[in-house]
Amino acid sequence: MGTHTLLCLPDACILMSNFVILLYLLFVFPGMISAHPCSTVFCSQKSSIPIRFPFSLESNPHHQDCGYPGFSLKCTGLGKTVLKIPRSGEFFLRDVSYAKQQIWLYDPGNCLPARLMKLNLSGSPFSCPHHLEFTFLSCPKNQTSESGIIDCLSNNRDVVLATYNKLWADLMTSLYCKIIGTAQVPISQRIRPSRGYLIDLNKDIPLSWHDPDCKTCESKRGVCSFKSNSTKKIGCSNMKSDNKAHLIAMVVTLSITLPTFACGLGIWCHRNKRRSSRSSTSDQAVAHPAFSVSRQGFLGFSSLPPPPPPPPPPPDRDDNSGTSQRGVTSQSTDVPAHLAEMIIQSFPKLVVGDSRHMTRPNGNDDVCAICRSKYRQKDILKILPRCDHCFHAKCVDDWLRIKIECPICRNSTFFP
Template identity: 30%
Template sequence: MILLLLLLFFSFINLATSSELCFDSHCTGDYQTIRFPFRIVNGQPKSCGYPGFDLSCHPTGEPLLHLPHSGDFIVQNIDYMHQEIRINDPDYCLPKKILYLNLSGSPFVKKNSQTVAFFNCSSNYIPYWYNDPIYCLSSHSHTVYASSSPMLINMFESNCAMIKTVSVPSSFSYSSNLWEYLLLKWENPDCGRCESVGQRCEVKSNSSNEIQCTDSQGRSRVGANVVSIAMGVVAAVICFLGVLCCLCFKINFRRRGSSSSIAHWTVSSQRTRTMGLNGATIESYPKFVLDESLSLPKPNNNVCPICLAQYQPKEIVKSIPNCQHCFHECCIDEWLRLKASCPVCRKSPIEAPPSNPS
């Protein structure tokens, strides 16, 4: 019975752990919800995401997207319905990332784009029209500027060296600030249609790339049911084992109690019969009251060997006939009830007729 319950218990545990439960997830300290087609590597099963949409968590607690030819980007926002993602540079130099941006090998394309020209100017050059330099690309010997305005581009071409012209993805066609973030989108998988009707997107069973729309609770509900069943089985098994342990403990306790009672009765009976002397024998040993001289049968024996207290006048002392060793009456009486031997020489006492020497 126990073996069957344990097998059932581990079966549910394996089901709960092996079932790829695709719950919504987050990086530590970030509000952005991570769900299909994205997934957090080492935090969600592989089937909970789509190829190319793997995320990790940056030490700052924000999601991190790796583009094969452009490096890592912080994910600022994911719009699942419109299939857009807003990213930025974790090293706070987005213009440098833009200079070498290459989206090949990733599922992402530019949402909108505008042509931006980068220029390398001398450090003492000041544009006629105000334009912020790109400080993270500049140094004490040169200053880097960038612009998408045809008029400013002509001005820079007359005074500076062009570094590169790139197509920058942005939210609007001529954004006033190009360095806030990059806006990318994805076409496949097409989950926007599911999101627009309040459903979620997931990979079909036994399919690596084909997707389907499911109820918004979807696999989370299945996973929650599996976990609930597993927890119920765990609780039942723990309760059963607890009751079984209590029963075993009570049975063993009763057995030990019966055995110890029998043993105690046997030992007590043996002690009554063999270990100590009876009361009549103890009372038959000679006793006397000490005088002021504290005279005893043996010289220099002025301390009771049992309690180690010195004898005092008028105390009652009792001696053992066989060896003449003396003790306080109360001390030796108690001793002889437990042990039939002299506390000093260990000899067995010899019963003697009552006598009261003066």
Template identity: 35%
Template structure:
């Protein structure tokens, strides 16, 4: 009897594992499913595609991306070269890029978006000046990668800055920069190192994203775009988190039930006869999981993500709990000690059930302090 029960138990465990793992495997192997160059890199889906690993129908013409040797996401602009992709907002149809060699101002001197599907969200005109090394009349922010041992290069977009620099320095270029700041905010001095903020008008997939649907071609014979239902993107992130937690609890309950039955049917009397009706087995629930109260969670460091989407952890663009990309304006919260970041709502729900970090499983190491947003 015990052998038969053990076989039944093994069957249920295998069946349960396959049932839960099959949809995940099917999704990950689909040729046009969302992918990335690295778990910490941006999510790549239509209209973008990874040129060397996904078929052409997976992306719109001009939206090819690639992965470099360090698993960074790369966008190549015709005539302007390769740029690293810092973030993509599919809802607002915006992409943030920067120079992989850390000299974005030098790339701006030859930037040409006319042959690409992209344009600047907000373009601002900057004047570049070449000044002697000893020029320190005003506190200015130099462009280090364009400066040399005998000269320093500065950039300004303000009338006052142009007046000051024109009096003692040589004007070397006028460039249009896809900035992150509103166009009416003049900048007295900038090193022009912030990400370039670009957008695209065609294809128009923002409406699909706002409805939680997937954007794609209507057919392989045309470039007409339609919205399709997307199981992954159509479910709100909180709902996906709840489903995941529910599945874990169901799995734990099933395992406890099965092994409780195995323990019951496997018990024998001293005569070696299975003991069925004379003994009852009580399967105790697992010990209560430590959790945090709302006031403690609220005291954890909280920030609001800015337009540059830069976090203390480089390359962290996706919430590890809901697997959604961070967007400007999202409130984020970090775990004291390990400094791992999450959506504030996601980590709040997690910590109300489990008082450890979802990534490293460490509890808070010290009393946190609230950071200004």
């Protein structure tokens, strides 16, 4: 005696939906954990200047809140990176060092000395790591050699020179030059003055910043960022650690997803195979040759193997008194008592399983129509083959010994 359990189509749907959810957790959820919204961006594919904290890009709506105040950048149509200093205007960004917290600027109009004469870093987070005070002189062209001339400020009659040496500037003004301005010029440590003035003052402007201080984080190959959107506190994240955590999350999710799906698929195939094998034998007769009973209509029941079919009824014989030996009487023919009992006992039986639920076309699926009691687990039921109705075995046996018709549909249970 075995218990048959069928896997319906919804079970396969549940299995596939679980697999889809696991795939979502695999590819989406780890990305949500490790992906930082303030990632590194560039002004163009050819640009070599990475834009990340403390800088932000104005034209990118997802990047505007990623920078520190005063570090806003924008891009030109040609892919140039632009920094605007409040009191000095816009400069192109040549390079940036996040480890040293330095930037190098140059003039979009290619006349940096003119911009240096008006350079004012107040109101910006940037300062000059090294600077010298220069005096700008305008001298007659016929009285000055070509070395050190600032071409973009000179003309056909006068040339402009710049010197950091006040004595040399005083000497030149006493002869034929005049002072047109002074400025604190940021210089690099690599630049060395020559003959009292710079050979080339049109080099890049080196500037640095001190707040926010991310040198320690950068030295550990980390990336500075805000700890959260609601606070301006600075934190340090390790991108390699984040990528490693993402990889570990993917491996763990795969180790759970693939075995679970394989196991579920195996169970589904096994149960589907069992269902197919039962369906192929569902039309076979299980009782008297005059009728058949299908097992496919039951869910949660265990089928008992039916007894062998009874022999055909012998012809009636009259006794000495001239009356026939009769047991149970049908509406159309007489059946001997011993033969009727054999037919009654040959009807198929069922044992109620855990579900206690019947799907046959019985008037009351869970109630015996004779005693009006609900079926309980391990109750033995008997099926009337012609109409497929079920009752308690004891109840229907007593009924059929009196009447040979179904208590529900009133069809004869012995003969068509």
